[in-house]
Amino acid sequence: MASFSVCIRKKKGTIGMKLQTLLQYLHNFTPCVTENPTITSIEMDSREVQQGSLFVCIKGFTVDGHDFAEQAVARGAVAIIAERPLALPVPVIYVNDSRRALAMLADAFYGQPTHHLHLIGVTGTNGKTSTTHFIERICRHAGKKTGLIGTINMKIGDETYDVNNTTPESLILQKMFRKMVDADVDVAAMEVSSHALHMGRVHGCDFDVAVFTNLTQDHLDYHQTMDHYRWSKGLLFAQLGNRFDHQRPKFAILNADDAASEEYKKSTAAHVVTYGIHHESDIMAKNIEMATSGTTFQLVTPIETVQVKMKLIGMFNVYNILAAVSACLVSNIPLTTIVEAIAHMEGVPGRFEVVDAGQPFTVIVDYAHTPDSLENVLQTIRQFAKKRVFVVVGCGGDRDRTKRPLMAQIAVQYSDVPIFTSDNPRSEEPLAILNDMKQGVTEDVVCIVDRKEAITYAIEQAEEGDVVLIAGKGHETYQIIGKDVLYFDDRVVAREAIQRRKDK
Ligand SMILES: CC(=O)N[C@H]1[C@@H](OP(=O)(O)OP(=O)(O)OC[C@H]2O[C@@H](n3ccc(=O)[nH]c3=O)[C@H](O)[C@@H]2O)O[C@H](CO)[C@@H](O)[C@@H]1O[C@H](C)C(=O)N[C@@H](C)C(=O)N[C@H](CCC(=O)O)C(=O)O
Numbered sequence: 171m172a173s174f175s176v177c178i179r180k181k182k183g184t185i186g187m188k189l190q191t192l193l194q195y196l197h198n199f200t201p202c203v204t205e206n207p208t209i210t211s212i213e214m215d216s217r218e219v220q221q222g223s224l225f226v227c228i229k230g231f232t233v234d235g236h237d238f239a240e241q242a243v244a245r246g247a248v249a250i251i252a253e254r255p256l257a258l259p260v261p262v263i264y265v266n267d268s269r270r271a272l273a274m275l276a277d278a279f280y281g282q283p284t285h286h287l288h289l290i291g292v293t294g295t296n297g298k299t300s301t302t303h304f305i306e307r308i309c310r311h312a313g314k315k316t317g318l319i320g321t322i323n324m325k326i327g328d329e330t331y332d333v334n335n336t337t338p339e340s341l342i343l344q345k346m347f348r349k350m351v352d353a354d355v356d357v358a359a360m361e362v363s364s365h366a367l368h369m370g371r372v373h374g375c376d377f378d379v380a381v382f383t384n385l386t387q388d389h390l391d392y393h394q395t396m397d398h399y400r401w402s403k404g405l406l407f408a409q410l411g412n413r414f415d416h417q418r419p420k421f422a423i424l425n426a427d428d429a430a431s432e433e434y435k436k437s438t439a440a441h442v443v444t445y446g447i448h449h450e451s452d453i454m455a456k457n458i459e460m461a462t463s464g465t466t467f468q469l470v471t472p473i474e475t476v477q478v479k480m481k482l483i484g485m486f487n488v489y490n491i492l493a494a495v496s497a498c499l500v501s502n503i504p505l506t507t508i509v510e511a512i513a514h515m516e517g518v519p520g521r522f523e524v525v526d527a528g529q530p531f532t533v534i535v536d537y538a539h540t541p542d543s544l545e546n547v548l549q550t551i552r553q554f555a556k557k558r559v560f561v562v563v564g565c566g567g568d569r570d571r572t573k574r575p576l577m578a579q580i581a582v583q584y585s586d587v588p589i590f591t592s593d594n595p596r597s598e599e600p601l602a603i604l605n606d607m608k609q610g611v612t613e614d615v616v617c618i619v620d621r622k623e624a625i626t627y628a629i630e631q632a633e634e635g636d637v638v639l640i641a642g643k644g645h646e647t648y649q650i651i652g653k654d655v656l657y658f659d660d661r662v663v664a665r666e667a668i669q670r671r672k673d674k
Pocket residue numbers: 214215216217227228229230231232233234235236238321334335336337338339363364365366
């Protein structure tokens with residue numbers, strides 16, 4: 171462990187490049203363009219195009235970017251990357267796969283920023299947001315300037331930027347990495363979703379550390395099978411680099427208690443560091459003790475064994491902390507600094523977030539939206555609940571349908587008062603989603619389509635000592651119904667319902 175070292179490289183760069191210079195980065199392509207305009211930006215959305223842009227046509231799941239090429243030219247695009255013939259008054263460069271070309275071009279255009287960052291990627295079904303936030307906080311405590319990319323937002327230091335995806339498209343990523351390098355960021359932690367890995371959104375990201383949290387069911391709408399889902403996540407480890415660069419060693423951080431780690435271990439040439447609770451591993455938590463006020467455990471590392479005290483609760487958070495500790499140790503953050511940072515650590519927004527408006531019962535908002543996370547969070551609540559446990563839960567529309575009956579089953583098994591409601595129905599009929607959930611249970615369950623009414627119902631029924639878990643949306647400040655994105659925040663809705671109850 172003592173020999174672990176990282177090289178944090180930095181290089182500031184300027185933006186703006188000649189078309190033909192940029193095209194050289196596609197290597198297997200011989201440009202037959204004679205024009206050589208200056209490219210001032212790369213865009214994949216015609217609505218973002220400005221004078222001097224290079225527009226990349228991407229065939230999407232909803233529309234085909236090629237259909238917007240004319241519009242892009244009208245807005246000032248000086249060159250186009252396309253997969254199929256287009257008759258346009260500007261040079262059109264043909265490629266087999268424009269999404270792949272986009273990743274290469276964006277990386278080149280922004281000066282290969284990840285070569286100059288210490289980049290930590292975290293993948294897994296649950297715990298990515300939590301783990302990346304924990305890594306960020308530990309690194310900040312160690313005096314590093316940090317970057318963060320994930321479900322909640324992107325961050326450089328304290329500056330936040332909105333995101334549409336947990337792991338954005340390569341173009342957005344590379345642009346953000348450039349900003350990070352220019353802002354002298356030392357360490358960036360990012361969530362790497364299975365979608366991103368499969369679509370190549372992270373092609374070109376030069377990760378130094380790849381972390382695996384766990385693998386359980388989700389996203390079967392996209393991946394179809396668990397094998398495909400597991401394989402997609404494994405790409406993060408397979409792509410970690412096959413050359414032993416002693417100036418910049420690569421590390422795969424694997425959860426020894428999750429069976430998928432064996433496969434990921436085989437797919438990487440990087441140094442493997444394992445963490446776990448049950449299986450013998452490099453970094454372990456032993457003698458774990460949980461209370462409502464927090465958790466303590468012995469952190470066993472190859473350097474030394476130390477006592478950890480944290481405010482976070484839940485066995486799942488012990489795993490997330492172990493993953494974060496491992497990633498930080500191989501990034502040369504001293505163990506004492508890590509332990510100090512953990513002692514100060516608050517929870518992540520929308521993850522086991524307590525809503526306290528002076529009511530005599532506990533209200534928790536949590537982002538559990540998979541069977542495994544719901545089970546984990548309910549098991550944790552069960553350990554402490556003195557009286558009844560309520561759970562308000564729904565399942566997202568246009569997402570894995572097969573998890574609906576499973577989540578319903580878990581809600582019924584671990585709670586006293588399950589209340590099924592809508593999550594983000596998106597294009598689906600909300601009642602149809604509730605019906606899919608009901609297929610998983612034989613009991614009569616209260617079903618209230620309107621999420622605000624469902625939360626209000628739970629809060630009105632709760633009595634002193636009860637716990638109300640509002641699951642699925644966590645930090646989200648919207649609800650997607652049809653194509654409408656409406657303001658909705660579980661924490662605000664709960665607070666208002668508590669106030670109304672008090673005012674009665
Ligand atoms: C299924 C999926 O992944 N969809 C992603 C995809 O959208 P899409 O294929 O529908 O795009 P599209 O609307 O067909 O557009 C195709 C192309 O035409 C362009 N266009 C479109 C309209 C126009 O007027 N002009 C124009 O040029 C678009 O910019 C795009 O380049 O490309 C978009 C841009 O990159 C993504 O934001 C979008 O993610 C959507 C929001 C999404 O919900 N994705 C989910 C499934 C997802 O990726 N989730 C993962 C994991 C979540 C987790 O577990 O944490 C994530 O990383 O977020």
